[in-house]
Amino acid sequence: MTDLSHFLCRTKTAFGAHALSHLPFDLSGMDACKPFVITDQPARDAGLHNLLTAAFKDSDMALGITTLTDFDDIEPLYHLFVDKGYDSILALGTGPVVRTAKRLNLAVCMGPEILRSDAGPQQINRPLLPLAFIPTLPSDGCETTMTLVLDRFFVSPFLSADLAVVTPEAMLGAPDNRILDAGLTSLAVCCQAFVLSGSPLVRPHAATGIRLVMDTLLPLIQPPGQDELLCQKAKKNRQLPLAKLTLASVLSGYIRSHIPDLNTYLIQVSGMDMALALIPMLDTCKGASPWPGKLLLPLTDPDRYTAVPGHLRPEAAIQTIQQLVRDLSWTLPEEVSHGDA
Amino acid sequence: MEMPEYFEFCGRVNLVAGHDALEQIPGLLLSMGAKNLMIITDQGVSRAGLVEILVQSLDSRITVRTIQDEVPPDSDIDIVHTLARRYRKNTCDAIISLGGGSVMDTAKGMNILVSEGADNLRAFTGAGVLKHRLKPLIAVPTTAGTGSEVTQVAVIADPDHGRKLFFTSHFLIPDAAVIDPRMTLTLPPHITAATAMDALSHAVEASICLAENPLSTALAHDAIDLIRCHLPRVVNHPDDPAGRLALATAAALAGMAFSNSMVGMVHTLGHAVGSVCHVPHGACMAVLLPHGMTYNYHRTQTQLADLLLPLAGEEIFARTAPRDRAQKAIDQVRQINQGLHLATAGAHAVRLKDITDKNRQILVPLHRLPEIAGTALGDGSIFYNPEDLEYDDCLMVLEAAFHGEPLDRSSIRKG
Amino acid sequence: MIDFMEILPGRQRLKRVYLTLILWFFGRAIQAAARVDHGVKSEFAAMPGHYTFCLGAFPNGPFMVVGKDAQGRVRYLGSSTANRTIHLHLMFKSINLLFVTLTLQESTSTANARDRLFVSGDVPQACAVVRVMDLIQVLLLPKFLAKLAVKRYPDWSLKRRTLVRAMVYIRAVAGH
Numbered sequence: 001m002t003d004l005s006h007f008l009c010r011t012k013t014a015f016g017a018h019a020l021s022h023l024p025f026d027l028s029g030m031d032a033c034k035p036f037v038i039t040d041q042p043a044r045d046a047g048l049h050n051l052l053t054a055a056f057k058d059s060d061m062a063l064g065i066t067t068l069t070d071f072d073d074i075e076p077l078y079h080l081f082v083d084k085g086y087d088s089i090l091a092l093g094t095g096p097v098v099r100t101a102k103r104l105n106l107a108v109c110m111g112p113e114i115l116r117s118d119a120g121p122q123q124i125n126r127p128l129l130p131l132a133f134i135p136t137l138p139s140d141g142c143e144t145t146m147t148l149v150l151d152r153f154f155v156s157p158f159l160s161a162d163l164a165v166v167t168p169e170a171m172l173g174a175p176d177n178r179i180l181d182a183g184l185t186s187l188a189v190c191c192q193a194f195v196l197s198g199s200p201l202v203r204p205h206a207a208t209g210i211r212l213v214m215d216t217l218l219p220l221i222q223p224p225g226q227d228e229l230l231c232q233k234a235k236k237n238r239q240l241p242l243a244k245l246t247l248a249s250v251l252s253g254y255i256r257s258h259i260p261d262l263n264t265y266l267i268q269v270s271g272m273d274m275a276l277a278l279i280p281m282l283d284t285c286k287g288a289s290p291w292p293g294k295l296l297l298p299l300t301d302p303d304r305y306t307a308v309p310g311h312l313r314p315e316a317a318i319q320t321i322q323q324l325v326r327d328l329s330w331t332l333p334e335e336v337s338h339g340d341a
Numbered sequence: 342m343e344m345p346e347y348f349e350f351c352g353r354v355n356l357v358a359g360h361d362a363l364e365q366i367p368g369l370l371l372s373m374g375a376k377n378l379m380i381i382t383d384q385g386v387s388r389a390g391l392v393e394i395l396v397q398s399l400d401s402r403i404t405v406r407t408i409q410d411e412v413p414p415d416s417d418i419d420i421v422h423t424l425a426r427r428y429r430k431n432t433c434d435a436i437i438s439l440g441g442g443s444v445m446d447t448a449k450g451m452n453i454l455v456s457e458g459a460d461n462l463r464a465f466t467g468a469g470v471l472k473h474r475l476k477p478l479i480a481v482p483t484t485a486g487t488g489s490e491v492t493q494v495a496v497i498a499d500p501d502h503g504r505k506l507f508f509t510s511h512f513l514i515p516d517a518a519v520i521d522p523r524m525t526l527t528l529p530p531h532i533t534a535a536t537a538m539d540a541l542s543h544a545v546e547a548s549i550c551l552a553e554n555p556l557s558t559a560l561a562h563d564a565i566d567l568i569r570c571h572l573p574r575v576v577n578h579p580d581d582p583a584g585r586l587a588l589a590t591a592a593a594l595a596g597m598a599f600s601n602s603m604v605g606m607v608h609t610l611g612h613a614v615g616s617v618c619h620v621p622h623g624a625c626m627a628v629l630l631p632h633g634m635t636y637n638y639h640r641t642q643t644q645l646a647d648l649l650l651p652l653a654g655e656e657i658f659a660r661t662a663p664r665d666r667a668q669k670a671i672d673q674v675r676q677i678n679q680g681l682h683l684a685t686a687g688a689h690a691v692r693l694k695d696i697t698d699k700n701r702q703i704l705v706p707l708h709r710l711p712e713i714a715g716t717a718l719g720d721g722s723i724f725y726n727p728e729d730l731e732y733d734d735c736l737m738v739l740e741a742a743f744h745g746e747p748l749d750r751s752s753i754r755k756g
Numbered sequence: 757m758i759d760f761m762e763i764l765p766g767r768q769r770l771k772r773v774y775l776t777l778i779l780w781f782f783g784r785a786i787q788a789a790a791r792v793d794h795g796v797k798s799e800f801a802a803m804p805g806h807y808t809f810c811l812g813a814f815p816n817g818p819f820m821v822v823g824k825d826a827q828g829r830v831r832y833l834g835s836s837t838a839n840r841t842i843h844l845h846l847m848f849k850s851i852n853l854l855f856v857t858l859t860l861q862e863s864t865s866t867a868n869a870r871d872r873l874f875v876s877g878d879v880p881q882a883c884a885v886v887r888v889m890d891l892i893q894v895l896l897l898p899k900f901l902a903k904l905a906v907k908r909y910p911d912w913s914l915k916r917r918t919l920v921r922a923m924v925y926i927r928a929v930a931g932h
Contacts (some may be wrong), residue, residue, distance in 0.1 A: 004359030009352060012511065013556070016347030018856060022871070025814055025849035029510075044759075056765040057770070058816055058851045067759040075610075076758045084762075113652035125374055128472055200567075200590050201356050202598075206557035211342045211555070244344065251556075302650045306659035347870040467845070467876030551869035558845055605870070718887075719880025726864050729908035756908025 007201035009254040010160045011133075011144055015247050016306035019167035020051055023090070023132065024059035026163055030130040032088035036081050037065040038101050039092040043136050047171055048092060052134075063090075071096045074115070078107050088130040091161070092170070093145075098133055098143040102159055103150065105129055115150065124156035132163035136172045138182035138245040140271075141189060144253030155257075164246045174222050180328060183217035183245055184271030186279045189259070191250040191321070194298070195282065195291040197258045205255050210298040212248035216241040218324065221331050275325050279318055286314035296320065343643070348554035351511050352465075352597045354491045356560070358520035358590050359580060363398035366437070368478060369517050370403055373477040375435035378405045379428050381448045383412040389391050389527050395439055395481065406431040412440065416447040417498040418462055418506065425454035427467040433479040438490075438515070439524075442622075444468050445480055445489035449513045450497045454480050461498065463506065471510040474504040478490035480515040483524045485589040486536025486623055487597015488543055490518035507721075514600075520593055531688035532575045533588070534681040535623030537572045538689075540564060542607050542626040545634065547598035548648060549641040550605040550725045557602035558644075560594045565651035567591035572677070576684045605726035607633035610735060610742075613717035614693070618705045622695050627678055627689065633726075634671045635748040639755050640727040642667045649673065675747075692745030710739045729756050771855050772818060776835060778858050779811065779820035781928060783832035785892050786822050788927030790830035793920050795891050799884045800830050809844035809877070809885050810837055813854040844877030846885060860904045864889055895924050 014022060028034060056063055064086055066077065083102060091101035106114055110129040133143055144164055148154040190209035193202050220241050259334055273281045286292040294314030297305040299320045308316045357365050370376060378399075382392055385422055387410040409424055428451060438448030453465050456475035465471065479489035494614035495508040495639070529538070544561035547553065567587045575584035610633070611625035634645060646666035650658040652673045661669045681689040690696045693705040705713075717723065723730055735752065742749045789796040805826045812819030821833040833840070848854035853860060853872040856862050864886060867873055875882045893905040896914075903909050 004357070004362060004365070006357050008355035010352035012349060012353070014347075014349045015554075016345065016870075018853060019347060021850040021852040022349075025469070028815070029469045029472060029535070033484070044776075052878065053763055053765045055850070055852065057768045058813070059765065060815065062762060062764045064760065064762050080758070125372060145428065170615045180773060182472060199356075200563065200594060201560075202357060204563050204594070208559045217343045243343075260602075301662075302647065302658060306655045309653075343868065347872075349871045372786070468874035470876075507879055508875075550866060552871075586913060645906050719883050721875075721879045721883065723883060727907075754908065754911075756906075 003197040005197075006161070007199040007258060008157050010146070010157045011162065011164050011254065013164050013166070013247070015166045015251060017168070020055035020134070020170070023052075023060055023163075023165065024056055027061070027088055029128060030162060032130045034063055034086050035061060035063055035088045035090050035132075036062055036086035037090045037092055038068060038077070039096050040068050040094070040097050040105070042172055043093050044103060048136060048172070049168055051169055052090065052092065068093075068097060068100060071100055071279070073287075074100065074107060075112075077104050078112055089130045090134060092134045092136065094135065094137050094139050098161070099148065101131055101133070102148045105131055105258055106148070106154065106159070121257050122156050124154065129160050130163075131161045132165060132166045133161040133175065134170055135165070135246050135250065136170055138179060138186070138242065138249045139184045139252075141249045141253030141256060143157050144250045145256050147257070164250045166243050168243040169199060171239045171242040171246065173238070173327075174242070178313070179217070179220050179242070179245065181198045181271035182249055183213050183220070184275040184325075184328075186245070186248040187213040187217070187321075187324075188254040188271070188274035189256055190248070191278055191295060193252075193255040194283065194295055195261050195285055195289070197255065199258055199274070201256045202255045205251050207298040209248040209251040210295075211257075212244045212251075212326070214299060218243045218246075218327055218331070220245065221328055272325070272328075275321060277318050278321060282314065282321075284317050292317060342555060345552075345554055346551070348602075349442045349555060350556045350601045351493070351514070352491065353511055353514050354597075355517040356491065356520070356593060357517055357587065358593070360522060360586060362479070362519045362521040363395060363523065365408045366395075366398060366519060367400045367403050369479060369519075370435055370477060373435065373516060375477045376434060377434045378401050378403055378437060379424075379431065379433040379435070380405060380437045380439055381412060381424060381444055381451070381571070382410045383414075383441075383444055384410055385601075386410070386440050386444070389483075391439060391483055391524055391527075394523055395437070403633070404435045412444045412447045415498055416442055416443040416450065416496070417500055417661070419500075421447055421450040421454065421462055421497060424451045425460075428455045433440075435479070435483060437479045439481045439483060441482065441484040442487035442489045444526070445482075445487070445499055445515075447496040448478060448480070449495035449515075450508065452476055453508065453513075462497065462570060466506050466508060468509050470623065471512045475512050479516045479517045479519060481524060482522065482589060482592065484528065484532070484536045485525050485585070485592040486539035488592050488599065489539065490515060491593050492597045492600040494600070495570070518593055520586065520589045522582040522589060525585045525589055526580055526582065528579065530579055531685040532623070533579065534572070534576055534685055534689040535594070535621060537568055537588055537623075537626060538627035538630065538678070538681070540588070540595040541568050541612075541621035541674070541677070542630045543595035543599040543604060544568075544591075545630060546607055547595065547602045548605040548642040549637060549727065550603060552602040552725055552726055554602055555646065557598040559648075561598040562648070562651045564591040564594035564598065565648065567594070569652060569654065569677075573680060573684070576681060604722050605633065605724040606636060606723065606730055608711070609717050609720045609726065609730065609737060611722045612720050612722070613713045613735075614705060614739075617709055617713045617716055620696050620704045622676065624690055625693075627681070628691060628693055628696070628742050629738075631671050631674045631678070632742050632748055635650060636734070636738055636753055637727045638667060638671070638750060639753070645670045652677075666673060693739070693743040705743065707743060710736060713739055728753070748753070758921055768851055769853060774811070775851065775854055775858055776818040777817055779835065780905060782892060782896075783820040783822055783834075784894055784931055785928040786888060787830055787832040788924045788932065789888075789892055789895055790922045791926065792932075793891065793895065793916070799888050799891075801828070803881055806914075807844075807881070808833065808840060808842050809846065810842045811885075811889070812837075813848045813851040814874075816851075818851075830841045841879070844875070844881050845887060846873060846875055846882065848873045860901060862887055863905050863907065865907055876885055897920050
């Protein structure tokens with residue numbers, strides 16, 4: 001155990017079937033009754049906003065739903081939100097949607113001038129309006145961090161969403177390169193947090209994220225069956241593993257800010273590059289602490305972990321990651337496996 | 342990886358753990374815009390000199406307006422109302438709760454009143470009643486067991502109406518839990534053992550009961566691992582600060598795990614034994630834990646088998662055939678209890694009939710088991726237990742725990 | 757120009773009709789079972805007099821209100837919570853979640869473990885009410901369905917499985 005550690009995650013995570021049906025109660029528990037939904041075109045085209053509408057039936061809550069086309073101009077959203085008296089935000093989508101939701105929340109609670117690039121430094125030390133994030137795809141986890149990067153950098157626990165609701169029914173289909181990128185990014189973040197963070201709370205979050213990626217990524221990337229008739233069923237069958245991978249992304253966002261030397265190891269172009277950067281990082285750390293060896297446990301299972309002698313575990317962990325990368329490279333078309341897609 | 346069809350997880354607390362963690366408190370308070378402090382504690386903590394250590398760790402930016410050390414062993418509504426009046430009178434703007442479960446619950450209850458501007462705590466029972474953030478509350482645990490410093494519940498007695506009031510809300514989770522080994526260094530070995538077994542029971546039940554989820558289970562396994570690695574040494578060397586920090590951290594991890602996935606029959610029966618016979622909670626948990634695991638064996642074999650690795654370590658796990666791992670996990674808990682029994686010269690009980698008071702009087706007589714079984718049926722944790730539990734089942738388990746005999750698995754009614 | 761629409765989601769009429777009917781019959785079955793089944797009778801005997809509880813969906817129902825009067829008589833009090841002192845609320849967090857349980861997709865204990873419902877009131881009484889609900893489901897449903905609703909299907913006497921069950925059905929239909 002390290003000398004001093006901090007960990008704070010303000011976001012409540014909800015995962016699974018009928019998760020959206022809990023939303024009206026959860027919002028009412030935060031004194032909100034008029035949610036403003038921000039979504040993007042793919043989610044709107046797939047009719048995901050109808051899932052929300054169905055979940056809010058009988059709740060007496062009116063929904064204002066806006067589909068973003070311009071992610072830069074927040075002013076019309078701000079006026080709409082304030083003029084119509086909304087009191088909470090539901091972000092249905094991925095990174096750009098959540099970034100817009102956080103900006104809107106800041107503007108409404110702290111005044112729109114806080115977003116101006118020439119505004120002075122401001123501390124965000126009180127809660128903003130209730131914000132729920134409903135992801136529609138796995139991602140790099142930036143949605144669930146406590147930061148907002150604009151011209152300026154905002155960081156506060158109160159910028160985190162109050163709720164992250166991951167549900168299979170809200171999962172959109174995604175191209176393989178997108179899934180691969182998200183999965184490997186989550187894996188890299190979680191592995192590095194597991195090895196480098198001194199916080200006893202970070203490690204269980206990281207271990208869960210790693211297990212979720214190891215369970216779902218390869219089966220999701222493997223080519224589907226040829227039978228066209230099975231396509232609809234195959235799409236349905238992918239929704240649960242996609243949701244699990246999305247949960248891994250969500251968890252990786254919670255722990256991102258607890259990784260020392262983040263910039264040294266993490267900032268890479270693609271998930272594949274991040275996974276490849278992970279290997280020398282683990283190689284460097286393997287003598288310094290027991291954690292590179294213990295990483296083998298979430299990467300595999302208790303039987304394989306205990307079957308490998310302690311001193312060989314860091315190497316076995318590295319090999320497991322290398323094997324995953326190789327398997328993914330075999331499965332994917334060449335241009336995707338090299339991170340060009 | 343097995344996933345429940347639906348789960349929720351909320352651990353909205355800033356967990357600050359370390360050898361000088363107390364020194365972080367001024368910064369935490371200032372970041373929440375607070376500097377006028379009320380410290381809530383009890384006489385035992387006060388006499389142990391822990392309040393002085395806490396106050397010395399604060400700096401000139403923080404003013405301690407009042408120190409209240411009258412919290413009784415079982416928190417009640419009168420002390421909550423009294424403390425709320427004193428908080429207002431002293432114009433405080435933040436609270437530090439320094440103590441065990443009762444102090445934490447009292448502080449949470451008082452925080453409801455002072456934050457909501459109310460005078461009657463009874464109006465805030467039930468779920469969904471609290472809708473706003475409360476005043477800044479920092480929890481500093483002085484026992485490594487209850488986990489109350491990270492949970493979203495408070496239980497406060499209402500003696501006038503002869504009932505217990507339950508409060509549940511994410512807003513009850515303290516803003517920060519500060520885990521500093523200086524706060525547990527003076528705990529005697531038998532209390533260290535009992536409180537650690539309390540934490541172990543939280544972790545085990547969080548992993549096997551109906552609301553288990555992957556995050557709670559991961560936290561619980563880490564907590565168990567810390568307890569296995571450090572408890573034997575700390576019981577023999579109570580002044581080991583690294584071990585103390587590990588055990589207090591384990592209690593917080595286990596607390597967060599069970600706050601999200603709840604507990605089952607070990608607590609159902611343990612609460613009832615405590616309520617009827619006024620037995621320390623940790624002592625009941627230690628005795629009942631292996632029996633609860635055995636009772637649920639047929640429904641939780643996979644989860645129990647997974648527990649063997651953190652409970653027993655790599656060598657024993659690898660040596661044990663997969664089909665034997667669940668039973669071995671139960672045996673391991675018995676073995677931990679037995680080891681603590683020897684290390685504390687018998688002060689750590691392994692049977693209900695061995696639990697005694699200071700005068701060596703038996704606290705749980707055999708003839709009170711039926712009353713305990715009846716009381717257990719009114720404990721909410723019963724619904725999170727994997728196997729159904731009726732009066733006869735409770736009595737059967739209590740009798741086995743009383744005599745220290747393992748439950749016969751064939752006599753357990755299976756659903 | 758932004759793409760914006762305002763929606764008032766409305767009601768789920770079919771689900772509401774189904775749930776109202778089920779809760780109506782369930783309430784009458786509780787009233788009937790409290791007279792003829794010793795298990796249900798003894799659960800109510802332990803409750804205080806003048807005690808009323810409600811099962812339903814947040815925030816607008818449907819609801820089922822059942823009360824025990826000072827003489828110990830258990831009555832189904834209808835589907836309205838208006839102008840009543842309710843001592844115990846067992847509320848599902850939405851009508852959808854109540855529907856999931858009352859169509860036996862999830863048992864009450866599973867729904868509870870999955871945070872689908874919340875309780876306001878004294879916990880010992882809430883435990884008793886959940887046990888009553890389990891008993892009623894065993895009394896009303898054939899075994900293969902009741903097994904989906906309860907953790908452990910009870911091993912009852914022939915009389916309880918046949919005669920008592922028939923009496924509960926007859927009294928529930930007749931409203932006695």
